[in-house]
Amino acid sequence: MSVFWASLGFGVVTASILAIAAVGFTLQFGATNIFNLAYGDVMSAAAFVGYLVTQAHLGLWAALLAGGAFGSVFSALLNRLVYAPFIRRGTRLFGMIIVSIAVSLMLANTMQAIWGANFYSLAIPPARPFRIGPFIFTTIQLVIIAIAIAAMAGVHLLLRHTRLGRAMRATANDATLARNCGIRTDLVVDVVWLLSGFLCGIGGVVLVANVTSFDYGTGGNFIILILTAAVLGGVGQPYGAMLGALVIGVASEVSAAIITPAYKELIAFVILVVVLLIRPQGILSEIAAQKEVVAA
Amino acid sequence: MSLAWQFYVSTLLIYVGVDIMAVWALNLQLGVAGVLNFAFIVFQAAGAYTAAVVTLGPASRTGFQHYVGGANWPFPLPVLTAAVVGAVLALVIGLFSLRRLRNDYQAIVMLVVSLIATLIATNDVGLVNGSNGLSLVPKPLASVLGVSPYGIQYQWFFVGVTAVICVLAYWFINRITSSPLGRSLRAMRDNERISARGSGCSR
Numbered sequence: 001m002s003v004f005w006a007s008l009g010f011g012v013v014t015a016s017i018l019a020i021a022a023v024g025f026t027l028q029f030g031a032t033n034i035f036n037l038a039y040g041d042v043m044s045a046a047a048f049v050g051y052l053v054t055q056a057h058l059g060l061w062a063a064l065l066a067g068g069a070f071g072s073v074f075s076a077l078l079n080r081l082v083y084a085p086f087i088r089r090g091t092r093l094f095g096m097i098i099v100s101i102a103v104s105l106m107l108a109n110t111m112q113a114i115w116g117a118n119f120y121s122l123a124i125p126p127a128r129p130f131r132i133g134p135f136i137f138t139t140i141q142l143v144i145i146a147i148a149i150a151a152m153a154g155v156h157l158l159l160r161h162t163r164l165g166r167a168m169r170a171t172a173n174d175a176t177l178a179r180n181c182g183i184r185t186d187l188v189v190d191v192v193w194l195l196s197g198f199l200c201g202i203g204g205v206v207l208v209a210n211v212t213s214f215d216y217g218t219g220g221n222f223i224i225l226i227l228t229a230a231v232l233g234g235v236g237q238p239y240g241a242m243l244g245a246l247v248i249g250v251a252s253e254v255s256a257a258i259i260t261p262a263y264k265e266l267i268a269f270v271i272l273v274v275v276l277l278i279r280p281q282g283i284l285s286e287i288a289a290q291k292e293v294v295a296a
Numbered sequence: 297m298s299l300a301w302q303f304y305v306s307t308l309l310i311y312v313g314v315d316i317m318a319v320w321a322l323n324l325q326l327g328v329a330g331v332l333n334f335a336f337i338v339f340q341a342a343g344a345y346t347a348a349v350v351t352l353g354p355a356s357r358t359g360f361q362h363y364v365g366g367a368n369w370p371f372p373l374p375v376l377t378a379a380v381v382g383a384v385l386a387l388v389i390g391l392f393s394l395r396r397l398r399n400d401y402q403a404i405v406m407l408v409v410s411l412i413a414t415l416i417a418t419n420d421v422g423l424v425n426g427s428n429g430l431s432l433v434p435k436p437l438a439s440v441l442g443v444s445p446y447g448i449q450y451q452w453f454f455v456g457v458t459a460v461i462c463v464l465a466y467w468f469i470n471r472i473t474s475s476p477l478g479r480s481l482r483a484m485r486d487n488e489r490i491s492a493r494g495s496g497c498s499r
Contacts (some may be wrong), residue, residue, distance in 0.1 A: 035400065093400055094332050224411060231404050262419040269408045269415075276405060277392060 003133070008250065008255070009135035015249025016148030017206050019223070020227040022241040023155055024199030028075075030172035031192040033093065034083055035099040038221030039109035042197070043204030044216055046071040048115060050205035051088065054123040058286060063122065064205050071201020076193040078103065110253030111216035119213035122205075129158035139246070144206045151199060155238055158195075168192060172236060225252075228272045234282025245284075247271065299448060299486070306451040307356075313458035317465045328473055330485030334406040335389060338413040343378035344387050348430045350374045363424040440494040 025039050029188040041177035049070040086099050129139030134221035137145075171176040171188045173210045181183045207222060208214040229248045233240025276282070308365070318340060325331045348363075351374050355366040369377070393405045418427045437485035441453065471477050 035403075094326075094403075096402075097332075097403060224408070227404060228408065231401065235401075239298075263415065266412055266415045269412050271406055272392070275404060276401060281402065 002256050005134035007254045011250035011253035013141045015246045016145045017246035018249045019242050021226045022245045023205035023238050024196035026198040026230045026241040035097050038103040040219040041104045043219030046201035046204035047208040060124050067205035068198040068201040072194045072197040075197025079193045119215050121213045309455045310458050313462045329481040332403045335410040338410050339382040339386050343382040346376040346381040347378040348433045349415045349432050362422050
């Protein structure tokens with residue numbers, strides 16, 4: 001039974017990392033209709049930025065900020081310089097998936113060229129374990145959970161209680177209508193890339209803060225779980241992504257403890273396939289339904 | 297040409313033939329029918345594993361590689377079995393993943409299906425020898441021809457076999473795309489809801 005509680009604790013940590021990343025990913029898709037498969041590699045790049053900051057003895061918080069800032073600027077530039085020109089020339093959804101795979105490969109190979117196929121770990125003080133009820137967390141894991149809760153609350157407040165958030169939701173729902181209502185959708189899309197890039201960068205740093213070592217492919221491998229969480233919740237839906245992250249994170253870690261670690265991702269994938277067979281639009285699906293993501 | 301160059305060129309030609317067939321199949325799916333199939337490689341892998349297992353001979357517990365089943369079938373049978381297994385697997389995966397999902401979700405499900413297949417193939421070592429893969433697969437017709445399966449004559453013979461299968465595959469795909477089935481696939485790609493259902497094609 002203690003194995004179950006311990007794995008549930010791990011699941012919550014994985015879910016927290018996944019939630020930060022998946023909400024950023026889904027915001028991008030909602031506002032721009034781009035399945036940005038290079039997202040995970042931007043996470044890796046942000047992790048390396050965080051690594052450099054910790055090497056300079058500036059600590060985890062500075063690493064998080066630097067990683068977030070890097071992810072933010074890099075994602076916005078990625079959209080302006082690569083994705084937007086393709087969209088202007090009429091590349092459609094399938095084409096954009098291929099373009100983002102190409103970007104992902106270029107980023108991964110560039111990082112491999114710079115950093116080599118070696119493993120790195122953040123230079124932060126070793127984590128001390130804490131006992132909270134039946135759970136055991138390290139200090140860093142508690143920080144990660146706190147960051148995730150803060151990020152989710154921040155996204156919620158932004159989307160529901162600010163003019164910018166309303167403009168973002170309107171753009172995600174129907175970009176043409178939003179533009180006709182006087183919303184500067186170009187500006188909103190830029191802000192979405194900055195914001196989601198920030199979440200992406202933070203996600204990259206917390207991802208590698210939680211594991212003992214990482215390399216250039218760590219983020220690229222994580223993109224599949226992000227996709228699974230985002231699609232499970234109904235892609236384009238920030239609250240769906242949070243829910244999907246919780247389900248995927250907890251289910252994969254608990255099944256790793258109870259069944260076998262070899263198949264923990266398999267469990268996540270099977271959950272996705274089964275849920276999509278029952279609810280083809282994902283768990284939460286206002287936007288998906290309105291955008292006719294679902295075949296009649 | 298020196299012997300080394302002959303080996304290089306012949307190996308390259310065999311891979312060209314293999315890739316041409318794969319690309320034709322992918323074109324049939326994405327170009328003609330409009331299905332973005334990220335799980336394509338799963339069917340190719342299933343065919344390759346099948347052909348290997350039915351030629352490697354019965355599996356033994358003491359051998360250095362582990363797999364399920366195993367037989368010593370002569371040449372055309374493994375290739376044909378591989379094709380049938382690939383087709384059946386595609387039918388099964390297609391039946392559940394293409395049914396109700398729109399294109400972009402289909403693409404994600406296909407991606408996930410290919411990852412599930414990779415996880416199973418690498419983690420279940422007893423199935424097809426895990427991440428070590430199967431090796432020493434007998435080469436088709438080598439014993440019948442009476443030449444060494446590792447010599448240059450056999451290499452050129454295999455280039456010929458690949459070319460013949462390529463021609464057969466081209467003929468087969470051409471028959472499909474120019475038939476009424478091909479027309480309804482194209483109609484489905486262009487507008488699934490209106491034209492295909494309107495003209496009475498069932499998916």
